[in-house]
Structures are given as C-alpha cells and as structure tokens.
Amino acid sequence: MGTPYHLQSPRTILARLVNMRQLPPGLPPPPPPSKTVRQPEVLPQRLPAAPSKIILQPRDRTSPAMWFAAIVCFVFSIILIVAGVVILIVFLAVKPRAPSFDTANASLNSVYVDSPAYFNGDMTLVANFSNPNQKIDVVFRSATVELFFRDRPMAVQVLPPFAQRRGQFQVVNLHMVSSRVLLPPEVAMELVNQVRSNRVVYTIRGAFKVEARFWFSHYSYWMNTICELELTAPPCGVLVARRCRTK
16 A cells, blocks of 8 residues: 555655656555665675795805905996096107108109000109197108099109107108000090199198107107199109199
8 A cells, every 4th residue: 555645745746646647547545665775785895915025045155256356346447537647647748749741842754645545654753741749759651652643643652661769850861663555545534634834733642650758658640641742744844833732
C-alpha cells in the first residue's frame, strides 16, 4: 500500500493526478518511486608493506698502484702548466721574429730559346739574408732557391748550412744557370716576346729550414719566400723592380 493522501505533500499528489490523466483507462496507476538505499562499498584492506632489507656491501679499498698513478698524473699536469707559463713569458719577453730573405740585386746575362722550345739562360742573383732578432741566433739548416718563369722551373741552387748571429745580415751570390729546359711552345713564345719588349719577369722561390737558438733551448721551423723580379733584356739585363714576401 502507498502512503495515505493526508500524509503526502501537495506536490506529490498533484504529480500523481497528472499521471493518472495521461494513462489510458483501465490501467492502474504506477507505483510511487521507491527510494533505494545505497549500500556502502567495502574496500579491501591494504596490507602493510614488508620492510625492505638494505644490504650493505663492503667497499673495496683503493690499491696503492691506483694512488701512485693518480699522483704521477697530477704531478705531470702541474709540470705541463708550469712549462706553458714559462714558455709564454719567454715568448712575450723575447718576441721572436723570422729572418728575412730579399733580392738586393740581379743581372740577366743571357736568354736563349733553342728549337724546339729548349730554354738556356744565365742569371746572377744577389740575395740578402738578415736576422732581425736582438736576442736570438738563427741557423739555416737547409736553403733552396729556385728560379721560375710562368710557374715553370728554370734553375735551382742549394746553399750549404750557415749561421747568423742576432742582428746580423749576410749577402750571398747565386748563379742561376738553365741548360736545355724544355718549355711548352706558348711559354717559350711568351719568353721571347718579353725579351723583345725589354721586360722579363721571373719568380724566385726560397724554402729554408731555420733553427732559432735562445739560451740553452732551440726550435726549428720552415720559412718560404716568393720574390717577383722584373729585369731588362740580356746581355746587360738589370733589376728594375722587385717584390718579396715571406711566410
């Protein structure tokens, strides 16, 4: 049985009357909605975690060999740092400069192009070697001077080793002789045209191995020089212009 009307609220009674009008005749009124009571959910109980066991392993002791290697590396690093600082201080105090090579004078004695395009020539070159350093002596361990025309080798001279004290310069006479050097036809023709125009251009290339000496130490390096020479035609060709650069 439902709840008596006198105990129901006016809103509930009005809703039931509206539903009864909408139902077709002969059907009983729907039962009032019953209130469902939700049962509380029972959550599974979480068991406490078992305490973790920490296993401490014994530490291995560093062997004496490892300690010795570490000390040696540390000492070697200190030596390298000190040596670098000393070298830097010496370099800033001395300010080393590379020696210079220059062509003080040159004379073109003969130029002859034989058939088919064989070159014969004779040139005397006066080279000037100077050491601009005031605290460093230099030694030329190896010195090679080559004569080129349009990148074609014409003659070569190899000098014996010689030394230069600080601030010293030295003049060396070089006799560059070319004998039956085969040239391409276009290069030989250009050489003949330059001789006819009284303007012959040669290139001098020098390669020098220099040893610099300072107190009880020394170091070596290579020095390269390129000189462009402009001479008049033989047999009395003289030097009219030159340009040298060293690297």
